[in-house]
Amino acid sequence: DGGITQSPKYLFRKEGQNVTLSCEQNLNHDAMYWYRQDPGQGLRLIYYSQIVNDFQKGDIAEGYSVSREKKESFPLTVTSAQKNPTAFYLCASSMMRLGLAGSETQYFGPGTRLLVL
C-alpha cells in the first residue's frame, strides 16, 4: 500500500534532549512537509523540502532541524532549543506539478504526538 508512515506514534522528551521523528513515503512524491498542531488549532508549517538535499524554513522553524538525504525520507529533529515542543507533529508529501502548484494535493501521515516529561 502506498502512503506515508510516521514513527513513533507517541514520543516522550526529557529536558535538554534532542529527539527525532521519522517520516517515510513510498508515493514517489518530490515534496515533503512537516507541520505542528497545537490543541484546538490549525496546522503550522515547520519545514518543507522540494528536492533531495534541499529544504526551506516554514513559519515556525526555530528549535527544529531536518534533513533530506533520500527522496523517501524527511526526518524532523526537535532540539533542546525548542522550549515548548509538546504538540502533534504531522508529515505530508505531494507530487510537484510545475506551473500548477495551486492544484497540488498533500497526503498526510498519521502523526506523532510529542510529550515532555
Add this chain to the structure above:
Amino acid sequence: DAKTTQPNSMESNEEEPVHLPCNHSTISGTDYIHWYRQLPSQGPEYVIHGLTSNVNNRMASLAIAEDRKSSTLILHRATLRDAAVYYCILKSSGSARQLTFGSGTQLTVLP
C-alpha cells in the same frame, strides 16, 4: 496568502446533506480552493479542490460562487464518520507549495 473565514462549528443530522460555507473575499485569480478534513487524532485528509467550476468526487461536491469570493463544501448524506474538522484553504500557483491552515469548522453529526 489570501485568508478564508469559516464558522467555528456546525451540526447536522445523520443521513442529511451538509453545506459547509467558506468566505474568501480576497482570493486571487490563480488561487485554487482546497478542502481537507481531520478526524480526531489523525492527519488531515484531502477532500476536494477546484478553481472556478463546481466539482464532484466520491466524497463530496464543491460549489464555487460565480465571483469566487465564497464556496460551499457539500456532503450529500452525512454519516457519523464524517464528524471532523473541515478546513477550507486557498492555494496559489506561485512557488510556495505549503498549505496554510486556519482553525476550520468542527462538524458534529447527530445520530
